[in-house]
Amino acid sequence: MTYGKLAFAQLNTKYPLQILKSGAGFYIGTADESGPISRESVEYYPTAEVAAQALAGNAWTQRSDS
Structure with missing residues (x-):
């Protein structure tokens, strides 16, 4: 998958997956020019390189939409 499943479910738009950072670490998610849209990965990673x-x-777990 190359786009965020949760972002698509919420906004019906295919945002590309990318590496984002939060206080908990790096994660796989989606964003636009305004900022983060969704956290798609269950996991947080210690560095952007490990997340990438x-x-x-394809060694990450997709968060469920529930």
């Missing part, structure tokens, strides 16, 4: 490897290798 998880995304590239």
Whole structure:
């Protein structure tokens, strides 16, 4: 998947997955020019590089929409 499932479910728009940062660490999510839209990954990662490897290798868990 190359776009955020949760963002699409909420906004009916396909936002590309990217690496984002929060206080808890780095995560796979979506954003636009206004800022973050959704956190798609269950996991938080210690660095952007580790998160990018998880995304590239499809080694992450999609959060459910419930």
